[in-house]
Amino acid sequence: MVRGRRADTRRKRGTRGQTGKDGSSMESRWAWWLAVAGWTVRVVMFPVIVLSVRRPTTCLAWLAVVFFEPWVGAPLYALLGGIRLGRRRLEQRVRLALRYHPPATSTQQAITEAERRLKADRRVLAGLAQRVGGLPPVSGNAVTLTADSQAFVDQLIADIDAATDHAHLLFYIYRDDYVGRAVSDALIRAAARGVTCRVLVDAVGARPIARRLAPQMQRQGVQVVFALPANVIRRRFARIDVRNHRKIAVIDGRIGYTGSQNIVEPTYGHRRAGEWHDIMARIRGPAVNHLQQIFVEDWFYETGEPLAPDDAVGQRYFPVPEQAGETTLQVIPTGPDRPTENFSYLMVEAIHQARRRVVVTSPYFVPDEPLFLALKLAALRGLDVRIILPKKSDHPVVHAAAMFYCRELFNSGVRILRYRDGLLHAKTLTTDERFGFFGTANFDIRSFHLNFEVNVQTFDPDLIHQLLALQEDYIRRCDEMTALVWHRRPRWKYLAEECAKLLSPLL
Known part of the structure; x- marks a missing residue:
C-alpha cells in the first residue's frame, strides 16, 4: 500500500514536471515568434522610412522610435509619418x-x-518667395x-x-x-x-x-x-x-x-x-x-x-x-504640395541680408537646422538678434524643446525675451527696417514642412514700421532671460528640455 502511494506521488510529480516543461516551452516559442515578428517590423519599416522621409534628422528620429518599440512606432508612423496627401x-x-x-x-x-x-x-527675396508660393x-x-x-x-x-x-x-x-x-x-x-x-x-x-x-x-x-x-x-x-x-x-x-x-x-x-x-x-x-x-x-x-x-x-x-x-x-x-524646404531658405536669406537687427516672434519655436544656424551666425556677426516667445505655453513638450534651442542660441549671443501677458500668438520677422514678414506659420518644423500656411512679406517702410511698433510693444511686456536666470533654473527643467529636443524633428 505504501509503495503504491509512493508510486502515485512520483507519477503526479512527473506529470506536473512535464506540464511545467510544456508550458515553459510554449512560452519560449511565443517569445521567439514575438522577437522574430518585432525584427520583421523593424526590417520592413527601415526602407519605408528611409525612402519616404527626406529630412535626415526626422528620418533618424522615426527610425529610433520604430527600433526602440516597433509595436508602437510602426502604427505611429502609419498615422503621422511622412508628408502624404495621397x-x-x-x-x-x-x-x-x-x-x-x-x-x-x-x-x-x-x-x-x-x-x-x-x-x-x-529681388532675391521676392524671387525666392515666388519659387516657394508661386x-x-x-x-x-x-x-x-x-x-x-x-x-x-x-x-x-x-x-x-x-x-x-x-x-x-x-x-x-x-x-x-x-x-x-x-x-x-x-x-x-x-x-x-x-x-x-x-x-x-x-x-x-x-x-x-x-x-x-x-x-x-x-x-x-x-x-x-x-x-x-x-x-x-x-x-x-x-x-x-x-x-x-x-x-x-x-x-x-x-x-x-x-x-x-x-x-x-x-x-x-x-x-x-x-x-x-x-x-x-x-x-x-x-x-x-x-x-x-x-x-x-x-x-x-x-x-x-x-x-x-x-x-x-x-x-x-x-x-x-x-x-x-x-x-x-x-x-x-506653403504646404506639403510645394517644395517645403524653400520656405525655410527664405527665412535664412532674409536673416543673412540683415545688417543690424533681427526680431522674431512666435508662440512655438522649434527651428530646423538652417534657421537655427542662420540665427546663431547672425548673433556671432554682432547683430542684435531677439527671439520673443510666450512665458507660458499651451503645449508643454513643444515649449520644452523651444527652451533647449533658446538656451543654445543664448550662448551664441541671441537675446531671449519671454512675453508675460498671455500667449503671444503673433508670428512675425523683421530685419533692420528693410524686410517684414507675418502670417500663419510658426517658426517650427511643423509649419515649415507640414501644414498648409499662408504668409505675407513686405519691403514697404510704412508697413515694416507698423510691424516694428508692434514688436516693440511686445518687448516692453517681456522678461529677458539673463545668464543668472538661466543658471538658477531647476535641473529637472534642463533634463526635460534635453529630452524634448530628441522629439523636435517630430513636433
Missing part, C-alpha cells in the same frame, strides 16, 4: 495651382510696378495691421454686413463662442440678402462647431465645409496630422484679411497660457486676388466645386483690383 490628391493640388491663377490682366500692372520698385537684394509681389495695396482681437472681429463683421456678392472665410480654428456666433450671425444675415457665403474650416481645429453651429449656418444658407477630415478610415488619403492652418477672409474680391488670429475669443486656452495676442492685416488692392486664389484652390480641393472656370465667374471672384495704396506685398502660400 498621390491623386497631391497631383490635383498641383494642377489647381496652375489653373486658378487670377487673370493676368487684372494684376499685371501691379506686378510690373512692384518689380520696378524692388532693389536688387530685395505668387509674385504686387504693388498698389493699402494695409492696416491690428493687434486688437475684438477690433478685427468687429471690422470683419462690418465688411460682411456690407458685402454684396460673396464672403469667403478659411480658418484653422472656428469655435462656438461669442466670437464664432457673432461672425456666423453676420454670414447668415449676408446669406439672407443673397450674398454667397462659403466657410472652409479645418476638420480638427474647428471640430466643436460640427455638432451645432455649422448645421445651423448650413440651414440658413451658409456653405460650411471641413477640410482634411482626420478620419482613420480615410487613411488612404493622408496622414491625419496634416492640417490646414491658414487664416483668410475675402469679401467681394475687394477686401482681404490674413494673419495669425482664428475665429475664437482671445481667452481661448486661458487656463494654460493666458489670453491670446495676435496680428491681423486688412488688405485692399491687388494682393486680395492672391488671397482669393488660395481660397479657391482649397475650396475646390475639398468640394470639387470650381469657382473660376470661365471669364464670367473669373471676373466675379477676381475683379480688376483697385490701386488702393502704395504698399508692395507678396502673399506666400
Whole structure:
C-alpha cells in the first residue's frame, strides 16, 4: 500500500514536471515568434522610412522610435509619418495651382510696378518667395495691421454686413463662442440678402462647431465645409496630422484679411497660457486676388466645386483690383504640395541680408537646422538678434524643446525675451527696417514642412514700421532671460528640455 502511494506521488510529480516543461516551452516559442515578428517590423519599416522621409534628422528620429518599440512606432508612423496627401490628391493640388491663377490682366500692372520698385537684394527675396508660393509681389495695396482681437472681429463683421456678392472665410480654428456666433450671425444675415457665403474650416481645429453651429449656418444658407477630415478610415488619403492652418477672409474680391488670429475669443486656452495676442492685416488692392486664389484652390480641393472656370465667374471672384495704396506685398502660400524646404531658405536669406537687427516672434519655436544656424551666425556677426516667445505655453513638450534651442542660441549671443501677458500668438520677422514678414506659420518644423500656411512679406517702410511698433510693444511686456536666470533654473527643467529636443524633428 505504501509503495503504491509512493508510486502515485512520483507519477503526479512527473506529470506536473512535464506540464511545467510544456508550458515553459510554449512560452519560449511565443517569445521567439514575438522577437522574430518585432525584427520583421523593424526590417520592413527601415526602407519605408528611409525612402519616404527626406529630412535626415526626422528620418533618424522615426527610425529610433520604430527600433526602440516597433509595436508602437510602426502604427505611429502609419498615422503621422511622412508628408502624404495621397498621390491623386497631391497631383490635383498641383494642377489647381496652375489653373486658378487670377487673370493676368487684372494684376499685371501691379506686378510690373512692384518689380520696378524692388532693389536688387530685395529681388532675391521676392524671387525666392515666388519659387516657394508661386505668387509674385504686387504693388498698389493699402494695409492696416491690428493687434486688437475684438477690433478685427468687429471690422470683419462690418465688411460682411456690407458685402454684396460673396464672403469667403478659411480658418484653422472656428469655435462656438461669442466670437464664432457673432461672425456666423453676420454670414447668415449676408446669406439672407443673397450674398454667397462659403466657410472652409479645418476638420480638427474647428471640430466643436460640427455638432451645432455649422448645421445651423448650413440651414440658413451658409456653405460650411471641413477640410482634411482626420478620419482613420480615410487613411488612404493622408496622414491625419496634416492640417490646414491658414487664416483668410475675402469679401467681394475687394477686401482681404490674413494673419495669425482664428475665429475664437482671445481667452481661448486661458487656463494654460493666458489670453491670446495676435496680428491681423486688412488688405485692399491687388494682393486680395492672391488671397482669393488660395481660397479657391482649397475650396475646390475639398468640394470639387470650381469657382473660376470661365471669364464670367473669373471676373466675379477676381475683379480688376483697385490701386488702393502704395504698399508692395507678396502673399506666400506653403504646404506639403510645394517644395517645403524653400520656405525655410527664405527665412535664412532674409536673416543673412540683415545688417543690424533681427526680431522674431512666435508662440512655438522649434527651428530646423538652417534657421537655427542662420540665427546663431547672425548673433556671432554682432547683430542684435531677439527671439520673443510666450512665458507660458499651451503645449508643454513643444515649449520644452523651444527652451533647449533658446538656451543654445543664448550662448551664441541671441537675446531671449519671454512675453508675460498671455500667449503671444503673433508670428512675425523683421530685419533692420528693410524686410517684414507675418502670417500663419510658426517658426517650427511643423509649419515649415507640414501644414498648409499662408504668409505675407513686405519691403514697404510704412508697413515694416507698423510691424516694428508692434514688436516693440511686445518687448516692453517681456522678461529677458539673463545668464543668472538661466543658471538658477531647476535641473529637472534642463533634463526635460534635453529630452524634448530628441522629439523636435517630430513636433
